[in-house]
C-alpha cells in the first residue's frame with residue numbers, strides 16, 4: 001500500500017447498538033454487519049450473547065455489567081485503532097459505561113434501538129421476560145434493573161414503529177460518511 005492510499009483511507013468506527021432485550025440490537029447489527037462485509041473493509045462483530053458465553057462468570061450486578069462493557073469497549077477501541085470497523089450489540093444499560101467506551105473510541109456511533117418495554121415483553125424472543133416475571137431471573141433490565149436511555153445517540157431507530165428494513169436503512173444512511 002502506498003502513502004497516497006493510506007492518506008485516503010476511510011476511518012474505522014465503532015457502531016454500538018444499545019437497548020432493551022428484544023429491542024432488535026442483534027437483528028440489526030447482523031444485517032448491517034452483512035452489508036459491511038461486502039465493502040471488503042476489515043470488520044469485527046461483537047455481541048452480548050457470544051461475549052457472555054466466552055466469559056461465563058460475568059454476572060448482572062451493576063459492577064459486573066460495568067466491568068464487562070468497559071472491557072468489551074476497550075477491545076472495540078483497540079480494533080478501531082487498527083482500522084477495523086466494529087459492530088457491537090450489548091444491552092449496555094448504564095450511560096456512564098457507554099460514555100466511557102465513547103471516550104476510548106475515535107468514531108463512536110451510538111445506535112439507540114428503541115422499543116417500548118411492552119413491545120419487548122410481547123416479543124420475548126428468548127423467553128427471558130417470562131422467566132424474569134416469574135421470578136426465575138433477577139436484575140433483568142427494564143424490569144427490576146434500570147435502562148438509562150442515551151441522551152445524544154448518533155442514531156435512533158424505533159423498532160416498534162419501523163420495519164427491520166427501515167431501521168437498517170436509517171443506520172446505513174448515517175454510516176455512509178465512513179464508507
Ligand SMILES: Nc1ncnc2c1ncn2[C@@H]1O[C@H](COP(=O)(O)OP(=O)(O)OP(=O)(O)O)[C@@H](O)[C@H]1O
Nearest residue numbers: 020021022023024025026027125159162163164167
Ligand atoms: N425494526 C426492527 N428492527 C429490529 N428488530 C425488529 C424490528 N421489528 C421487529 N423486530 C423483531 O424484534 C426481535 C428483536 O430480537 P433481537 O434478538 O434482535 O433483540 P436484542 O435486542 O438483540 O435482544 P437481546 O438483548 O436479548 O440480545 C426480532 O424477532 C426481530 O425480528
Ligand SMILES: [Mg+2]
Nearest residue numbers: 025026048089
Ligand atoms: Mg441480542
